[in-house]
Amino acid sequence: MLVSYKWLKEYVDLSDISPIELADKITKSGIEVEGVEVLNEGIKNVVIGYVVEREQHPNADKLNKCLVDVGEGDPIQIICGAPNVDKGQKVAVAKVGAVLPGNFKIKKAKLRGEESNGMICSLQELGIESKLVAKDYSEGIFVFPSDVEVGRNAMEYLQRDDAVLELGLTPNRADCLNMLGVAYEVAAVLGKEVTFPNVEYPQVQEKASDYVQVKVENKEDVPLYTAKIIKNVKIAPSPLWMQGRLMAAGIRPHNNVVDITNYILLEYGQPLHAFDYDRLGSKEIYVRRAAENEEIVTLDEAKRVLSQDNLLITNGETGIAVAGVMGGANSEVQADTTTVLLEAAYFNSGVIRKSSKVLNLRSEASARYEKGIDPNRVRAAAERAAQLLHLYAGGEVLEGEAAVDTLTAEPKAVAISLEKINKVLGTSLAVNEVTAIFTRLQFETTVENNIFTVIVPTRRNDITIEEDLTEEVARLYGYDNIPTTLPVGEAIPGALTEYQKKRRTVRKFLEGAGLYQAITYALTSEKKVQQFALDKRQPVRLSMPMSEERSLLRQSIIPQLLEVVKHNSARQNENLAVYETGVVFLANEGAEQELPEEREHVAGAITGLWSANLWQGEKKTVDFFVIKGVLEGLFEKLGVSNSISFERGELEGMHPGRTAKVLLGGEVIGFVGQVHPQIQNELDLKETYCFELNLSKLLAQKVADLHYTSIPRFPSVTRDIALVVDSGILAGDIQTIIVEAGGNLLKEVQVFDLYEGERMEEGKKSIAYSLKYFDPEQTLTDEMITKAHDKVLAAVKEKAGAVLRG
Template identity: 55%
Template sequence: MLVSTKWLKEYVNTNDLSAEVLADKITRSGIEVDGIETLASDVSGLIVGEVVHCEKHPEADKLNICQVNIGDSTNQIVCGAPNVAAGQKVIVAVPGAILPGGMKIEKATLRGEESHGMICSLQEIGVDSKLVSKAYTDGIYVLPSDAKPGADVKEVLGLDDTILELGLTPNRADAMSMLGVAYEVGAILQEDVRYPEITYTESETSAESALELQVEAMDANPLYIAKVIKNVTIADSPIWLQQRLMAAGVRPHNNVVDVTNYVLMELGQPLHAFDYDRLKTNKIVVRKAKEGESIVTLDKQTRPLGPHQLVITNGVEPVAVAGVMGGANSEVHAGTTTIVLESAYFAPSSVRQTSKDHNLRSDASSRFEKGVDPNRVALAAERAAKLIADIAGGEVLSGSVVFDQLDKSEKEVVVSTSYINKRLGMNISASEMSAILTRLQFEHTLEDELLTIKAPTRRQDIQIQEDIMEEIARIYGYDQIPLTLPVGESLPGGLSAYQTKRRLVRNYLEGAGMFEAITYSLTSEALVHKYALEKAKTTKLLMPMSEERSVLRQSLVAHLLEVASYNVARQNDSVALFETSSVFLGNETSDQPYEEEHVAIVATGKWVDHQWQGEQKQVDFYVLKGIVEGLMVKLGLSTYVTYEKGTMDGLHPGRTAIVKLAEITVGYIAALHPKEQKSLDLKETYVAELNLEKLLLFPVKELVYKQVAKFPSITRDIALVVDQDVSAGKLQTIITKTGGELLKSVHVFDLYEGDKMEAGKKSLAFSLTYGNDTRTLTDEEVVAVHETVLEKLKEEANAELRG
C-alpha cells in the first residue's frame, strides 16, 4: 500500500511530523513501513511555461521551434515532441535545471537554432512510465490551462510529496485504504479521523425508474448497490486527482474511471462504472456463469467462464467478472453520457476462486478476497457519485437501486483486563486499556475489569480475545513490554550435547576444506533407494510438484552428486561438499516415516593444488577415509570404529569400505562406480555417508588424560604374508585384541604385491609398539606377548612371517 503523506493529512492531523518520524511510529505499532520515497527529490529548475508560438524547424521535419513564456521572459526552445502546440501550458526545464540521473540542462544549438531549455514529458522528470496516462505516453505532458507561467511545477503537479510504502500482512486489509491508514495514524497520534464530504444535489428522476436489479446468487453477492448518473462528460481528470492516483501507484484514464479508482484508494471499497447505453437492456442481473459462456475483459482478453464463477450481466450476457474485472462490452469510453455505478459486497471466497481461475489479480480483487467493510459499500457509492457530479458534470438520479441481505452487525468480544495482562506479562491498568480502545475507535464498555468490545466492521480481523490483546499491546507499545528473565533453578539456553556434537561435525568438515550444501528432501522414485544405508518403505507425497520431487529421500549422496555434476559442468572442476540433514525411512506400522539424521560427503577433482610450488594431489579413497577417521577422533569414537570391505549398488566394487561402530554398520566410504561417473559427467569421484544420529548418540567414555610415559617403549616390525583377500583391518584387529595392555599402538606401513611374492599372496608390514606406564619392560616380557600375537595371526588369518 502506497500512502501519500499530503493526502493523508486530509483525514487526520499528522502534527507536521516528518515522514521518517511518522514511518517509525507506524512501524512500531505493528505495520511495517518498507520504504520512504520523496517525489522528485533529485529534480530542480522545473517551471510552468506557456507555448506562445510554435513552428516547424526549417532544417528538421521532426523538430519544432517554440517560443515559451516562463513568467519573467520568453525563451526559444527546440522541441521534438509530436504533440507540442501553441497555447499549451507545459513543463519547462530551464538552463541549469537538474533532471533525474543528474542530467543538467544547458543552452544548446540544434540544427542551427538556439534552444534555451527543454519542454519535458512526465517520464523525463522521473514519473514511472506505467503511471503516465496513455494520452501522454509518447509526448510532452500538457498542464491545466489555469497553470501560471513561472510557477513551480512540483507544486502544480503535487510532486512536493512523500510516499510511505506499507508492508501489510494479510490480516490488515483495513489499512488498504487512505481512510484505514488514517484510523491507524489517528490511534497512534491520538487524533480524530475526518471523513470526506459527500453532499450533492440529486435529480428528481429516481434511479429505480431507469434500472432494474436482480440478484440470483445471493450467497456470493448479499449486497449490491447501483446508482445511475446521466449527462456525464468524459474527459481528463483534474490534475490533483491524477497526481493522487499516481502517488498511489494507479495510472489515470478518464474522469469517471479515475473517480472509481480514487474512491477505492480512499475508502477501500472497489467500484465499477458501466456505460448505461451499452447495457442495452436497462437491467443488471447478478448470477453464476452458465456453461460455455465467456467474456472479453477490459484487458482485451477472452476469458472462458465456469459455472461456479459470479458474473454481472445485462440479463442476456456477462458484462463483468464480479469483483475481478469489468467487460469490454460495457466499458466507459469517450462517448459515454450515462453510467451505472456499481458498489457491492462480494463473498471473499468467490472472488478469490475466480481470480485464481483466471490468474488475474486486480486492486479490486485483492480487497474483495480479504473482505471489505460492509458498512462502507453505500458510503463509497455516494462519495463516487458526488465526485462524478463535481468533476464530470453528472446528474445523479435520486436514490439507489439496492439488493441487501448482508449482516452488517459488529462482532462482540468480551475479555478481562487481568487475562490480557497475564498473557502479555504486563501491568496495564484498566483505564489505560479503555483509553487505547477509544483511540482505536472501538466502541466498548468496562465493568469490573471486564471489557465488552464491539469491533467495527472495518476491522474484520478482530474476532477473538487474542485480537484485542494484540491491539492493546501494539498501541501501548511493544517496546514497553518489560524485559524479564525466566525464573527457575537454572536459566534455559545453550546447546544440548547432541547439538554441540553436530556443530562440531560441521566445523570439522568445513575446517577440512569442504563446503556445506543444502539439497532437497524430496527425490524421485528412481533415486530414493540409491546409495541408501538402509532401504525402507518409500514415503510418497499426495500432491507432488513433479515426478523428480515425489518421494522423501533415504540418502543424501544422490543429491550431493547432482550438485557436484552441476558445478563441474560450469568449469568448477574441484568440488568438495558435505551435508548434514535428515533421511526418511518409512515403516509398515505408521504413515509417518522415521526421520534420521545423516552426514554425507562428495569430493572430486584436486584436493591439493599449490600452483606456486607445483604441487597437486587428486582426491582419492584415502583422502576421504582420512577425513572420516579424523571425524571419529573428534567424536571420541576412533577406538570403536572398524572398516570392512563391502559392496553397494552404484559404488566401485573394489573400493568400498563399510564403516562399523561396535560391530553395527553406520556408513560407507567409496569410490563412485565408473558407470555412475559417466552418467553424471564426473571424473573420479569419492563419496561417504554416515548415520550421524548413531554416531552422536553413541555412549563414549569420559576422556582421561595420562602423563607422558617416563619409561621407554619397544618397537617390533613384522611383515606378514597372507592371502590376497585378507584385509589389513582384520590383521590389525587380531593384533590389537591379542597384544593386551602392553601393546600401545599398531599401524600398517607397507604393502608389497610384487613378482617376488607367491601367486595369490601379499605382504603386509605392521609396526607394533609395546610399553608400560610404571616400569621398563624386559625383552622376555615383550617376546612372550609378541610370540602370542604371531601365533594368533597364524591361527586366525593363516599369516606367516615373511622370510
C-alpha cells in the first residue's frame, strides 16, 4: 500500500512529525514501512509557464520555437520538440538552473541556431513513470488546466511536493489497504483524532429505483448490492489534485468518473464500478454465477471464458462485468457518457478469490475483496463517490438507491483479562493503561473485575480471539517498552545442541577447504537408490511419486552429487568441489508400515584441478590423497583423528584400487576414493573422487578435552628407514606397528618413498619412513634414540617380517 503523506494529513494532524519519523513509528507498531519516497527529491526550479507564441523552428521540422511567460518579466524563448505544444497552453517549465531527476541540470543552449532558455517538460521528465501518465499525455508535454497560476511551483500543482510511504502489509491487515484505515492506525500510534470526510450533496427528486432494479441469484455470494444513478454527467479530466494522488498511489488517471471510483477505492478501501447506464441494454442488474464457457470482453479488451466459479454482473441476460474483478467493455464509461450507474457491493471473499484465480486476473478491486472489506463502509463509500461525481463531473444524484440487502454485519465482542495480558507480555500494565490503548484504537471497551470486553469494529476483521487483543496492546504499548528477561530453566531455548554445533563446524571446515555446499533431492530412481550405499536395505517407495526418476527415498547422497558435477561439467565448469550434509532413508526390516530410519550423512565430490598457479607453471589435479587430506583435516578439526583409521576397501561403483574404508574406533563409518571409471564414462566425467560418512556416528563420538603443550625448547632427531617387506603388506599396517613400538619419544611417522623395481626381489617392495623423535624436557642422547629406534626395528621385523634395505 502506497500512502501519500500529504493526503494522510487531511485525516490526522501530522504537523509535528516528518514522513521519516512517522515511518519509524508505524514500523515499530507492527506494520513495516518498506521505504519512504520523496516525490520531488532533487527537483527544483520547475514552474508553471504560459505559451504566448509558438512557431515552427526555422531550421528543424520537428522542433518548435516557443515564447513562454514564466511569471518573471519578459517571456523567454524555449525550443521544444513535443508534438502537442501550442499557443495558449499552461505547461511545466524547467528554468535555466533547474535540476530534474537524475541530476539533469538545465542550461542555456542553442538548438539548430536558435537560443533556448529552459525546457518545457513532460510528466516523465518530472520523474513520473510512463505507466502512470494519462494516455492523452503519454507522448509529449503535460498541459495544465487554465486556472493554474503562472510562475507557481509546478510540482505543487502535480501533488509531487509529497512523500509516499510504502507499507508492507501482511494478509491479516487488510484494514490498512485504504487511507481511512491507515488514518485509524496512525491516529492510534500517535494518540490523535481522526477527521473524516464531510459527505453532503444535493439530490434530485427522481428515484434511482425507478431507473433500475437489482436481483441476486444467491444471497450468500452477494449479501449486499447497491446501485446509485447519477445523471447529466460531463466526462472530463479529473481535478489535478486527484490525478496527483492517484499517480502517487500507482494508479493511472483516465477521466473524472473512473478516477473518482479509483479515488474511493484508495480512500475507503471499497471497490466501486461505474457503468454507462445507457449502454446497459436494460433496466435490470442481475447478479448470478456464469454459465460454463460463457464469454465476456473485459475492460482490457481481452475475451474471457468463464465458468461457474465466476460471479457475473448481467443486465438480465448479457454479462456486463466479472463481479469484484473487472468490468466489461460493453458497459464502459466513455467520452459520450451522460448517465452513470454506480455499483457498490459486498461480495463473498472466497468467491472473488476463486474467480480471480480461475481467470488469472488480479486487480486492485479483487485484491481487496479477497482479503475482506468493511461491510459497514459499502454505502458510505457510494455516498462519498456520489458527492465527488456531483462536484467534479457536474452529476445530478438521484434519490436513494436500488439494492438487495441481506447483510448482517455486527461488531464482534472479544473478552480478555488484565492478568492474561500481563502474563503473556511480561508487563505490569494497569487497567487504565490498557483501556487507553483500546480507546486510541477506537474500540468500544467495558471493564468489569479486570476483564475487558472489547467491541471490535467491522473494519478490523483480523481481531477474533484473546491473542489478537494482546497483540494490539503489545504493539501500541511499544515492543521496545516490554521488559527484557532471560529464560529460566535447565536448558536455554534457542541454543544450539552440541550436535548442531559440530555440524556447523563440519560445514564451515569443508567450505573453508574449498567445497561448495549443495542441496539435492532426497528422492531418486530405482537405478540409483542403492548406488554407493553404506547400508543397503529394501528401498522406500513413495505412494504418489512425481515421476519414476523421483519415486524412491535415497540411501546415499553420492548419486545426487555426481549429477551436480555432471551438470556443471556439461557447462564447462570442470573444476568443481561440492559437499552436502543430508539425510538418507533406510527401511525398517519386516515393518513395512513404520516410517524409515533417517540417518544424517555428509558426502562430497571433487573433480578437475585442485589448485593452479599458471604463471608459475604449477597445477595440481585432484587425486586420492587430496580428498583423503580434506577428510583428515576435518577429523583433526573435530578432534577424532586418534580414533580414525583408513583401510583398503571395495565398494560397488568405486575404483577397486583407489578406495578406502573409513573406520571410527574400528567400526566402518564411510568410504573415500575414486568413482569407478565405468560410471565416470556413463556420466561423461573426468577423474572424480568422492567420500560419504555417517555424520550421526561421527559427531556422536566423544572427544577428550583439549590439552595444550608448550613449544619444545629442545631439538628433535629424525631417522629414516627403508624396509623390505612382502608386496601384500600395507604401508599403513607397518606405520601402526612403528607408532605402537616407538613409545613416548616417537612423535611423527611419515611414508616418503615406495620402490618396486628390477633391483628388488620378486614379491617384495621397499617402503621408506621418516621417524621424528624428541623429548620436550631434555636433549635426546644417541643412546636414548638408539634404544627407542631398536625397538621399532625389532617390532617391524617380528610382526611384518620387515628387514632393513641394504
